Amino acid sequence: MTDQSTTAIDKPSELESALARLPEWTLGEAHKSISRGFSFADFSEAFAFMTRVAMLAEQHNHHPDWANVYNRVAITLTSHDAGGLTSRDFRMASAIDALAD
């Protein structure tokens, strides 16, 4: 597990600059989460991706709210213990993008 600092990301300027680096992600209701959808060739590819994200989540000790329907995976990130977005969410989103791209 990588023990990384956690700072709340809740000011519009902070959100804007953080999201600028994550163009595939969208801001959720009340700016409390970020989400991205993924589509794969088939279920097997989607689940392989989910397995890799699961290992990332363990390394980061930061776990997604997510759903899978056949070849599609929807991921939402929020910091439950902070009740909103923190730097952990954006670090995790960036690490997930590196897997997917």
Ligand SMILES: C[C@H](O)[C@H](O)[C@H]1CNC2=NC(N)=NC(=O)C2=N1
């Ligand atoms: C006890 C454990 O470290 C905490 O519950 C961690 C686990 N994973 C987590 N994941 C997310 N998304 N938010 C959290 O606040 C969080 N907390």
